[in-house]
Structures are given as structure tokens and as C-alpha cells.
Amino acid sequence: MTKLRIAMVAGEASGDILGAGLIQAIKRHYPDSVFYGIGGDLMCAEGFVSDVPMDKLSVMGLVEVLGRLPELLSIRKKLRLALIANPPDIFIGIDAPDFNLTLEQRLKSAGIATVHYVSPSVWAWKAKRIYKIKESADLLLSLFPFEAQYYQPTQQYVVCVGHPLADLIARDHQLLDARSNLNLSGEGKVVAILPGSRSSELKYLAEPFLGAAELLRQKFPDMTFLLPAANLKRRVWLQQLLDEKFPDLNVRLLLNQSRETMAAADAILIASGTATLEATLLRKPMVVAYKMSPLTYAIYSRMIKTPYVSLPNILAGEKLVPEILQNDVTPQRLASEMEKALEDTAYQSHLNVRFSEINKTIQLDADERAADAVISLLKQKGVITCSRP
Structure with a gap:
């Protein structure tokens, strides 16, 4: 029986999800395969051996990376x-x-077959990266159908696999009972607050997000706020922030329940990133915000070529949800936008239709598609010589 040795590197939580699903799918074909490199808790739960903690790679922003x-x-x-x-x-x-x-x-120069999973945002900035990607990867696995067209100049081998989150959320029937599972049945409006999982995101977004919650509470006294922490360390940090600067704000601080929190919410105040895709797949109204160091923002803002920064707007090709960036990230602005997300029923209906359409384009059984593409490449390279494991 073929025993594959597969090295992988995932740098953050979203990559950990992709890696874990891919490991599961490959094991269905080649159960004796071994996986190692750098990965997170989800990958390790599938038998992956991580030589370095994934958190070591989780850093965002040009200035932040320099240190x-x-x-x-x-x-x-x-x-x-x-x-x-x-x-x-x-x-x-x-x-x-x-x-x-x-x-x-x-590694490719040394004769090792290589795959890059997730297309960099060449459609938004640094379009010339397609040439480095061609030199680096034998196979590119993209998540979204529109991305393949950007690689035509290099004739890159691209396989669109869809997004595993679309498959995961569609299968997770417990999300339908998220409110009762979180003991929210019968309460008023519920707002999920997701300022991000990285320390840099929390540094810039947690305080204005919670400030917006204070303003919303003034208009909606019976509103419930849910604040999920990505891990225990982040939970301790957030609890200290609440104790020091928001002692009177009634927020439920949760641990590792971001998806359940979003499923239970009427609307979501959220950092730009993969979590906005989850919110889209859950068909939730949202206000997207992002803030970074002034120098990093000054550099990025000159490089971005797309009119949108959040995934729901990029996938829709239109401004479905508000994007609040940098100096505009204030409690007053965030609270104002959240009021519309919570109260405008016509807007909510439009979002529901458009989000459902997006879902159909990316719910493609991504884990299995990605595994099939990897196995096909291994056969092309002669690593797998038999037709069956």
C-alpha cells in the first residue's frame, strides 16, 4: 500500500482549517500517509506533526513582520x-x-513537487506575483472560480476546489440551533463582535468594537453581545480589556465558538478576513472593519487595485456590506452602520438572496477536490504508480 510523505506549512487559523480537511481527504485514499511540517491544532488532531508552533508564523502587516x-x-x-x-x-x-x-x-528547484493552496490576491495587488507562483508551484489550488483567469499569462496549472467552509457550514446542522445551544432563546437582538484572532487585530479593533457595543446598548437596552475568543490567551486579554475599560458593558465572552456565535447573531461586527466568508455563508448582515499601523496602511492602500477589501463584496462584485477602514474605525461610525444592519429589513432580504448565490459558486466539496488534484499531480510526477492505493 502506498505510504505518502507529505510536508505542509499553514501559517494561521484559516490555513489550519484547510490543512485539516485536506489531510482527512487524502487519508481516505491513502490511510497510511504521514504529514508533517508546520500546522495548527486542527491539523495536529488529524495526526499531523508540527515541528514549530503555527503561532510563530501568524503575523500580519508589513511593519509588524519586520520585527x-x-x-x-x-x-x-x-x-x-x-x-x-x-x-x-x-x-x-x-x-x-x-x-x-x-x-x-x-524546493521545486531541488526536484520536490510543490503545491500552493489558496491563490494570493493577485487580482487585488502585486499582480506580477503570478510569475513567482509559476516558478514556485507545480499546482495552484484556488478557492474561488474567478481567480483562474488571472493566471492565464503563465499557463499556471490551476484547480478551483471551492471553499471548505461552504461545505462545513452546509453540513453543520447544529448551527440551526445555535441560539438555544448558547442559551439565547427568547432574548432580544443578538450582536456578534469579532475583532479578529491576531494580536495586532485585537490591538486596533477590540476597543472601538466594544465602544460601538456601548452605543448600541443605549438604543437597544435588551441587546445581547457575544464576543468569542480564538484561544485562552486571547480570552484573558479580552477579559482584561473589558474589566479595565468597559466594566459596565454586559458582554458574554466565549471561547472557540466564533461560528456558533455568528450563527446565533442577528448581525455581526467583524474584522475583515476569512471570518467574513463564514458570515456570508451563514447569510448574516455584517459591518466589516479593519485597522493596522499607519505606515502599513499607507503602503497597502497604494498597492490595492480592487475597489473592495472584504470577501463578500469581492465575491459579489458589488458593495453588499459596509467596509470601515483605518481612521474611520470609530465607535460612532460602527454603531451607525450596525443599526442599519439590524433594522433595515429590505436590505437584509437583498443580502440573503445575494449571499445564497455566492454560496452556490463555492460549495464544491473542496477537501475532496483538493485531494484529487494533489493525488493527480503525484501520479504525473511518478510518485504514485498504481491506479489504486
Whole structure:
């Protein structure tokens, strides 16, 4: 029986989800396969061996990366040398393009088959990355159908797999009972507050988000606020913030229940990122915000080529949800936009229709599609020579 050795690197929580699903799907075909590299808790729960904690790679923003650059370069170099000395059958870099693409390029040059899972946002900025991606990856797995067209100049091997979150959410029937599971039955309006999982996101977004909640509470006295923390460390940080600056705000602080929280909510105040896709798939009205260091924003804002930054708007090709950025991220502005999300029924109906349409384009059984594409590449490379495991 074929026993594949698959090296992988995931750099953050969204990549951990993708990696775990891919491991499960490959194991259905080749159950004795081994997986190792850098990954998170979900991947490790599937038997993945992570040589470095995934949190080491979870850093956002140009300025923020600079302070961690020596450590990140050291991690990448050690991993590259180890993989070249003892080559895996294939290397799969999951998102984290700044870390993974250079690693993939070196490994591909050494004769190792490479996959990059998640197309970088070449349609939004740094379009010329398609040439580096061609040099780095034998196969690109994209999440969204519109992305393949941007790789035509390099004739990149691209397979659109859809998004695993669409499959996950469709299968998770417990989300229908999220309110009762969170003991919210019979209460007033529910707002989910998701300022992000990274420390840099919490630094810039947690306080204005909670300030907006205070303003909303003044208009909706019976409103319930749910604040999920990504892990225990983030929960401690958020509790300290609540105690010090929002002692009178009645917020339910939860742990590792972001999807349930969103499913239970009438509307969501949310940081731009993958979580906005979950909110879209759950068909929830939302207000999207993002803030970063002034220097990082000054650089990014000059590089972005797309009119939108949030996934629901990008996928729709129109401004479905408000995007509040940088200096506009104030409690007053956020609260004002949230009022519309909570009270405008015609707007809510339009969102529901458009979000359902988006769902249909990306619910494609992504884990299995990705596994099939990886296995097909391994057959092309001669690593798998038999037609069946």
C-alpha cells in the first residue's frame, strides 16, 4: 500500500482549517500517509506533526513582520534544509504566501513537487506575483472560480476546489440551533463582535468594537453581545480589556465558538478576513472593519487595485456590506452602520438572496477536490504508480 510523505506549512487559523480537511481527504485514499511540517491544532488532531508552533508564523502587516523577520527567516531556512536533505513526496504550502512561495521555489528547484493552496490576491495587488507562483508551484489550488483567469499569462496549472467552509457550514446542522445551544432563546437582538484572532487585530479593533457595543446598548437596552475568543490567551486579554475599560458593558465572552456565535447573531461586527466568508455563508448582515499601523496602511492602500477589501463584496462584485477602514474605525461610525444592519429589513432580504448565490459558486466539496488534484499531480510526477492505493 502506498505510504505518502507529505510536508505542509499553514501559517494561521484559516490555513489550519484547510490543512485539516485536506489531510482527512487524502487519508481516505491513502490511510497510511504521514504529514508533517508546520500546522495548527486542527491539523495536529488529524495526526499531523508540527515541528514549530503555527503561532510563530501568524503575523500580519508589513511593519509588524519586520520585527519578526529574523525569526521567520530562520524558521524557513531550517525547514528548507531539512526537507531538501530528506525530501517528502510533495510539499503543500497553505496560504501564507510571503513565507511559503519562496520556500516552494527552493524546493521545486531541488526536484520536490510543490503545491500552493489558496491563490494570493493577485487580482487585488502585486499582480506580477503570478510569475513567482509559476516558478514556485507545480499546482495552484484556488478557492474561488474567478481567480483562474488571472493566471492565464503563465499557463499556471490551476484547480478551483471551492471553499471548505461552504461545505462545513452546509453540513453543520447544529448551527440551526445555535441560539438555544448558547442559551439565547427568547432574548432580544443578538450582536456578534469579532475583532479578529491576531494580536495586532485585537490591538486596533477590540476597543472601538466594544465602544460601538456601548452605543448600541443605549438604543437597544435588551441587546445581547457575544464576543468569542480564538484561544485562552486571547480570552484573558479580552477579559482584561473589558474589566479595565468597559466594566459596565454586559458582554458574554466565549471561547472557540466564533461560528456558533455568528450563527446565533442577528448581525455581526467583524474584522475583515476569512471570518467574513463564514458570515456570508451563514447569510448574516455584517459591518466589516479593519485597522493596522499607519505606515502599513499607507503602503497597502497604494498597492490595492480592487475597489473592495472584504470577501463578500469581492465575491459579489458589488458593495453588499459596509467596509470601515483605518481612521474611520470609530465607535460612532460602527454603531451607525450596525443599526442599519439590524433594522433595515429590505436590505437584509437583498443580502440573503445575494449571499445564497455566492454560496452556490463555492460549495464544491473542496477537501475532496483538493485531494484529487494533489493525488493527480503525484501520479504525473511518478510518485504514485498504481491506479489504486
